[in-house]
Amino acid sequence: MxxxxxxxxxxxxxxxxxxxxxxxxxxxxxxxxxxxxxxxARWQMGRLGQRQLTVMTNRLDVDEPGWRLDAVLEAWKKAEPPPNENTAPLVLEIADRVPGEWKTWRGSREAALWEQISDNQLPSQDAIASARDQAAATSRMRAEARGLCGTRGGRFAVALEPDPLGTLVPHIEKCLTVTSLLRYDGHLSALEKEPNRGISSARAALAVARAIGDEPFLGSQSGRMMCATAAAQTAMQVLAWGEPNEGLAELQTELLAEAEVPYLRTGLRGLRGTVDALFRGLEDGTIPSEHWFWIKHANINEIGPEHTAAFRAYRALLPGDHAKALEILTAYHEATNRPPHEQLTALRAVPPPTGPPNEFRHVITWLVVPPYERYARAEPQLYVSELHLSEVAEAGLQCRANLLCAATGVACERFRLKNGRWPGALTDLVPAFLPAVPLNPFDGAPLGYRLFADRAAVYCFWPEAPTKTESPEEFRHGAAPGLGIGYRMWNADKRALPAKEK
Known part of the structure; x- marks a missing residue:
């Protein structure tokens, strides 16, 4: 007890x-x-976010009227050329009729040897024979594609998805197919001693780029860059294998005009409008969270009740997230208004919303706004794509460098045809052959030019290039590492030399 x-x-x-x-x-x-x-805290953050969004949208309405997606698309459609000048349907028709046999050959090792820039030396006999085997089957398609030469532009039909970020642009792949066909035709023309036809092929490839026009999507503008770069390379390969004497002035004018296209600015303007439309759809419920196309980038395979509940809890933070996305994209867009050689520095200076509580408050911004660099966050798979803004921006500058060097190279060729020699300096081309000496898009200095006994070289050098490559000696600044982009123009007796024996 x-x-x-x-x-x-x-x-x-x-x-x-x-x-x-x-x-x-x-x-x-x-x-x-x-x-x-x-x-x-959620209520207060929602109020704060709404105030931030109001300030941001009011600023854009004053500084950049027409920045929203519907206005961007309306302006894009208003610039559509008349039906009789719209080359887009013809590009699609040609792409659909390209023989499957040629498409298969295009992906082969022989085609790679044929298409690679071999400068003034011809490809191997095996590569030439392989390319000639495709000539008969593609003759009609190549002739129709050359008919694009000199055309003004086009407008492809784009079906905007309810979730605008899910909009696809499948016509870009068809543009690349037609451009590749024209590149093949240009090389074949030079080989067959018809270099003037090859110049027409290069100009037609530029017309394909113009058919893409100012489509307000980053993917579209990336495709236009690839078409334009291929056109410049085709033209310079024709000059390395032959002596065309027609269409050079027109080609030069078109190359210089294409170099002034603001690829990145156009794509970012469309992306900002698209992201704004996405947020507004999520906020007002017209885009249900479970139907959001880009939710797959959050590694969610099946939407369950827990995800719906989490989104409802997050809904109050949408205005602040929306404001942050617009803030970053506007800063990107403003950076593209700077001179080309200052743009990368300005883009790199735009900070992502790192560190708590920003990452929690700006979840969708992390998903849909491309970072400038991959290393901006530890989980790159959470980004909208594996393509980062630095890659698009750098590709735009490299495309501009290719176009300016090619245009200047064509001006040098025109000078040689008239005077029987290469210019002693690029200033000799002004104003008869060039309105002014173009500037290197990487440093803002005039393009480089070197003169040798058998050739001249026009180039841009980029010492801070993220990828250092073995550039030809003519395009480098001593032993300094970097990326050299340019072209060599050969004396007439040094063109179309036999391939080197292995």
Whole structure:
């Protein structure tokens, strides 16, 4: 029997119940306090985010009227050429009729040897024979594609998805197919001693780029860059294998005009409008969270009740997230208004929303706004794509460098045809053959030019290039590492030399 006065006796049941009740009361109170704090914090962050969004959109409405997606698309459609000048349907028709046999050959090792820039030396006999085997089957298609030469532009039909970020542009791949066919035709023309036809092929490839026009999508503008670069390379390969004497002035004008196209600015303007439309759709419910196309980039395969609940909890933060996405994309867009050689530095200076609580408050911004660099966050798979803005921006500058060097090389060829020699300096081309000496898009200095006994070279050098390559000696600044982009123009007796024996 336990002595009630014993100090070591266990607590009585009533005392134990009282302790449990007190613990439950304080636990419930603590939980309620936490819930109230979280609710108030969520409410306050929602109000703050809405104010930030209002300030941001009001600023854009004043500084850049027509920045929203519907206005961007309306302006794009208004610039559509008349039906009789719209080359887009013809590009699609040609692409659909390209023989499957040629498409298969295009992906072969022989085609790679044929298409690679071999400068003034011809490809191997095996590569030439392989290319000639495709000539008959593609003759009609190549002639129709050359008919694009000199055309003004086009407008492809784009079906905007309810979730605008899910909009696809499958016609870009068809443009690349036609451009590749024209590149093949240009090389074949030079080989067959018809270099003037080859110049027409290069100009037609530029017309394919113009058919893409100012489509307000980064993917479209990336495709236009590839078409334009291929056109410049085709023209210079024709000059390395032959002596065309027709269409050079027109080609030069078109190359210089294409070099002034603001690829990145056009794509970013469309992306900002698209991201704005996405946020507005998520905020007003016209784009249900479970139907959001880009939700797959959050590694969610099946949408369940827990995801719907999480999105509802996050909905109050959407305005602030929306404002941050517009802020970053606007800073990107403003950076593209700077001179080309200053753009990369300005883009790199735009900070992503790193560190808590920013990453929690700007989840969708992380998903849909491309970072400038991959290393901006530890989980790159959470980005909208594996393509980062630095890659698009750098590709745009390299495309501009190719176009300017090719245009200047054509001007040098025109000077040689008239004077029987290469210009002593690029300033000799002004103003008869060039309005001004173009500037290197990487440093803002005039293009480089070197003169040798058997050739001249026009080039741009980029010492800070992220990828250092073995550039030809003519395109380098001493032993300094970097990327050299340019072309060599050969004396007439040094063109179309036989391939080197292995």
């Amino acid at each position: 336990i002595d009630p006065d014993d100090d070591f006796a266990p607590p009585r049941p009533r005392f134990r119940f009282r302790r449990l009740r007190k613990l439950a009361f304080w636990s419930l109170g603590l939980f309620a306090a936490i819930a109230v704090v979280l609710f108030l």
